[in-house]
Amino acid sequence: MEERKAIVEIKNVNKIFGENHVVHDLDLTIYEGEFLTMLGPSGCGKTTILRMIGGFEELTGGQILVEGERVEEKEPFERNVNTVFQSYALFPHMNIFNNIAYGLKIKKVKKDEINRRVEEMLALVQLNGFEKRFPSQLSGGQKQRVAIARALINQPKVLLLDEPLGALDLKLRKEMQLELKNLQKKLGITFVYVTHDQEEALTMSDRIAIMNQGYLDQLDTPEQVYEKPATRFVADFIGESNIFEATVLKISGEEVSIGLEVGNARGLLEEGTKYELSEMVYACVRPEKVRFSQEEVIGFNLKGIVKEQIYVGNIIKSNIIIANGQTVKISRLNLNEVPKVGETINIYWNLEDVVLMKSRGYQIHTVIENARLGGD
Known part of the structure; x- marks a missing residue:
């Protein structure tokens, strides 16, 4: 069996806000090309972990490595990861083309290269012909696709997704789950996905990390998490x-x-x-x-x-x-x-x-x- 390559390594990470110990002694290895979901109720520490990987939150203790290199001291733009937020965070005054191209323009990529890669992204997320529209002219699902395209155009090794489907209605949410999973398989990029929705985690994930009050209760495949819960909390929370x-x-x-x-x-x-x-x-x-x-x-x-x-x-x-x-x-x-x-x-x-x-x-x-x- 081929040995999997570690892409993100979280080693003995702690996070304390004042007197609130949000993440306790977390050890977690995320592998190249996998879809890993951080699952748990509100306040369990899952979003804080995502923000620490992305560089939006400092560690209280421990180490985070991306491709074997420590990143705790690096700024978010210096890490080979990108984040998709629940709020989409699109620029309302920019059309879709410029929203998607924003990261490449900041890096001063040549115009021809920008045009080519934006066209590729629009095709990938099935929004060909939408480049001149503005965010206010799009549906929730279309806005989410733009946010994903903007994150992917920088060709990150890891894509962090913080409850990206939370603002969508149930039917569209289920459609987008399958689209995201297919997109991840097609690109082979590592997805680290945060949600509190058990069904969503079971549907999309290769592995699920279940958080409980800042502790990692179980890390396993959807089948094992459901059939063989490791703790009472997991048994009660999943299904x-x-x-x-x-x-x-x-x-x-x-x-x-x-x-x-x-x-x-x-x-x-x-x-x-x-x-x-x-x-x-x-x-x-x-x-x-x-x-x-x-x-x-x-x-x-x-x-x-x-x-x-x-x-x-x-x-x-x-x-x-x-x-x-x-x-x-x-x-x-x-x-x-x-x-x-x-x-x-x-x-x-x-x-x-x-x-x-x-x-x-x-x-x-x-x-x-x-x-x-x-x-x-």
Whole structure:
């Protein structure tokens, strides 16, 4: 397998605003030609990271390298990266040609070369014939294409995109997602994309970096992030999840028996993970993976009453209330595969479909106990 070339390396980066520690000890390698998305809720640090790569924000500590060269002391225009902002940031008094050509004119590129490259960019973003129009004469999607063309004309190694589709309506946003992804594949440029939209991240990315209160919770492919979330936060933030608090009752080979507040269940050990008896864990099962039956299943003792069914396009969602009041969600594509409202059912899942995660509270408790008892 061909070794991937690192294009951006973020090493032990911290960012502090006053008393607010926004980014904690971040280590992240971004590879040449990949589409990496920084995903997380507002205030998680994702935009700050993008701004530090672009040179619009200083680091409190750590290093950022682009193509192996440290860039913390360089001005934004000295770095081989360009940024596309959510606000487009187009010059309203300039026509589209001059907006796109602006960076080349600042670099004093020859006129013939500017004309050629602007024509190439207009063709690339499908805006041939729009060069004499002004930003006020364009739709939101067309303005975004101009902003992207203006960033790409400088031939950056890395394109930073800060929620560039946030101002578009849903239909246009979905169209632009596919356009951006196709454009990135065609050009082979590294895209670093910031969004809080989970579906957008899953649709477009080669890898997703999920940020949680300034920490990197998980970095992986969309499939792994969805199927194998590393933390409770990731499981809860990406898509819908059923998350149960549990304790480890028994470990037999790869199988783990867990005790929930209102019953027992089973799961499988992930490779490389170890659990202790009585350890507190989270068990995560996606709604489409939850199964049900009229009869009790061996190793499972979890009953619930079907409270309601919700029709969401081609998906039927069932909400099941278990004895402690928690709602368990089941999703199906076929109406014939959902339980009836009001009936009592047994809930279970295939062992490979549950993800067991260590409880951060248990880890903190263990550290405190070790310190108190003089252990490691």
